[in-house]
Amino acid sequence: MAANFTLDSNPDSYFSLDDILASQEKVPCTFNTQVSNMGYMDQSTTDTNIVSGTKLELPFWLAKSLDRGSRSIINIDTPKNYKEVYRQIFTADPNVVDLHKLGPYFYLFGGKLISLHLPDNDDIASVLLKTFQGRFRRIMDGSQNTLNVDLTSQVSLLDEQERLLFSAGQQGLHDFQKWETRESEKLSTSTMVANHRKRKRFVLSSKSS
Amino acid sequence: MSTEDVGDDLLETVDDEEEEEAMTAPEVLHKLEEAWLNEKFSPDLLPVKSNLVECMLDQIVAMENNISTLKKGDFRISVHRMEIDRIRYVISSYLRHRLAKIESLTTHVLQEEEKRRDSENVLMSPAELEFAKGYCNSVMTHLTNTALDHMPLKAATPNAKEIAVLPNLDSYVFLKVNENTENVLVEEETVDAREEIMDFEKGDQHIMRYKPIASLVESGGVSLI
Amino acid sequence: MDPSEVEFLAERELVKVIPNFTHDKIYLISGDVGPFSAGLPLPVPLWLAVNLKQRQKCRFVAPDWMDIDVLKEKKQEEADSRFFTPMPSPHYMEITQLLLQWGTDDIPKADEIRTLVKDIWDLRIAKLRSSIDVFVKSGESHAKLNYLTLMEINTVRLFLTKALNHMHQLKSVTSRDTTNSNSQAF
Numbered sequence: 001m002a003a004n005f006t007l008d009s010n011p012d013s014y015f016s017l018d019d020i021l022a023s024q025e026k027v028p029c030t031f032n033t034q035v036s037n038m039g040y041m042d043q044s045t046t047d048t049n050i051v052s053g054t055k056l057e058l059p060f061w062l063a064k065s066l067d068r069g070s071r072s073i074i075n076i077d078t079p080k081n082y083k084e085v086y087r088q089i090f091t092a093d094p095n096v097v098d099l100h101k102l103g104p105y106f107y108l109f110g111g112k113l114i115s116l117h118l119p120d121n122d123d124i125a126s127v128l129l130k131t132f133q134g135r136f137r138r139i140m141d142g143s144q145n146t147l148n149v150d151l152t153s154q155v156s157l158l159d160e161q162e163r164l165l166f167s168a169g170q171q172g173l174h175d176f177q178k179w180e181t182r183e184s185e186k187l188s189t190s191t192m193v194a195n196h197r198k199r200k201r202f203v204l205s206s207k208s209s
Numbered sequence: 210m211s212t213e214d215v216g217d218d219l220l221e222t223v224d225d226e227e228e229e230e231a232m233t234a235p236e237v238l239h240k241l242e243e244a245w246l247n248e249k250f251s252p253d254l255l256p257v258k259s260n261l262v263e264c265m266l267d268q269i270v271a272m273e274n275n276i277s278t279l280k281k282g283d284f285r286i287s288v289h290r291m292e293i294d295r296i297r298y299v300i301s302s303y304l305r306h307r308l309a310k311i312e313s314l315t316t317h318v319l320q321e322e323e324k325r326r327d328s329e330n331v332l333m334s335p336a337e338l339e340f341a342k343g344y345c346n347s348v349m350t351h352l353t354n355t356a357l358d359h360m361p362l363k364a365a366t367p368n369a370k371e372i373a374v375l376p377n378l379d380s381y382v383f384l385k386v387n388e389n390t391e392n393v394l395v396e397e398e399t400v401d402a403r404e405e406i407m408d409f410e411k412g413d414q415h416i417m418r419y420k421p422i423a424s425l426v427e428s429g430g431v432s433l434i
Numbered sequence: 435m436d437p438s439e440v441e442f443l444a445e446r447e448l449v450k451v452i453p454n455f456t457h458d459k460i461y462l463i464s465g466d467v468g469p470f471s472a473g474l475p476l477p478v479p480l481w482l483a484v485n486l487k488q489r490q491k492c493r494f495v496a497p498d499w500m501d502i503d504v505l506k507e508k509k510q511e512e513a514d515s516r517f518f519t520p521m522p523s524p525h526y527m528e529i530t531q532l533l534l535q536w537g538t539d540d541i542p543k544a545d546e547i548r549t550l551v552k553d554i555w556d557l558r559i560a561k562l563r564s565s566i567d568v569f570v571k572s573g574e575s576h577a578k579l580n581y582l583t584l585m586e587i588n589t590v591r592l593f594l595t596k597a598l599n600h601m602h603q604l605k606s607v608t609s610r611d612t613t614n615s616n617s618q619a620f
Binding site for chain 3 (some may be wrong): 235238
């Protein structure tokens, strides 16, 4: 049996791919000053400079590094999906929302937004938690109760972290059922070895023909 | 010689504190199994239990010698072999979990070891320490050759502190209480919540974050399950 | 942890067997077993019991709790209680599994036993799920889980710890930010 130790590492760790992907999500920004020679970033104009008042969607990591409080060259606005209108939808019935479409890193990106000190910071923070708590039972029941049932429609609505949670739930159940039916004690060829053999056979047969 | 000589041995082991304790082989095995589970479930690397591992390896060697003196077909041979296999499994799983953690938390465990340098209570065995250093160098070389060498100089100096992978000490763990412990700080005071303090009663089982009970895992007051 | 590892831990539990041979004590590293006298029941670790059984050297003796009446009562108690009730063995599921797999003939009414134990398991797992839901919704940061057995804990381990870690992360975004806001420099 291999050591199956997996670190449940900090999601904001330097090498976390999810963290990198989440910090690429866009935030709406307005420039307070003119920025020379950066006009190419604005696809809608041929100016060499970004003029004051320009509205652009910048990736989080860039916006964050340009954000310098009151003397900042940009103003950051709350992204649409985290605004009041959406927050009300999440609170009303969190289970019907397609967080993958709105995410796909709904929580991770949401957590990052908090560090930008937006005016509605507290509301965003609380809606993140409440949305998860509201969706939790569905995720648990879906992952625990149904084997061999098509779950694609339910899973498709989940954000990336929820999907990981969902498969953790399924794995717990699968492992137990395999143990209970004594399947885990049967030694079986690992799929890699089996595939390798097939390939070998294929090569052999194509040679002989 | 029969197998009797091994099981009855009393073992002298030096505990982390100065006191010398005589433990029987079953007690050592039990401690090792506990250390194995603690290591399995703790998000951080725990101080190595070299004495337990070595003691059990000695027991295995002695037992194997005894088995070799038994007549072929003796009913006891397979029983002893089976037990040895079970103990070997625990030892190798224990060491593997440690290696896996050393690989993912390399810089962190090296720093922690540095902090403990003058204390008796080391984090890693000499072999583990050597592995950690070697692994750390290999990773840095790999990153340098594959990426950093091809970057502008200013971007090519990674901030060691920033790239260090830290254990998530806030991870939730299951634990069982071994000794009554009063006033365990479960939750520190925050802006919107008061601090929470609890008493642990022997035999209780809890689920909570690792950080508040990390020291109790090391002292043996609780075991991770 | 893989369920087979929970079973491995359960195999340390003592169960009674009736050997069909006579032998002196065996001095194992984990402790002495025996002496064995043909026909006389004695306690041995479960792993050894299974091994002896496989070599047709013993019969199993069902533990006291592995009895239709005891289990029926236990099931009723579990169904009536809002909380988890203490189980007769911390490894009831694994012991049942192993004894019934290798010694169905030794355990009276094996099939009924199997069904009852599974019913109790199902009741407890359903209870576990609803308490997890209550726990998560309450936003509490810790819970006492007395009387839950290791196999039960293990089936929800990954799921529950992941969910709670996620919640903790969501709860701490606000507080973490105030301490950390200047550390990100480019």
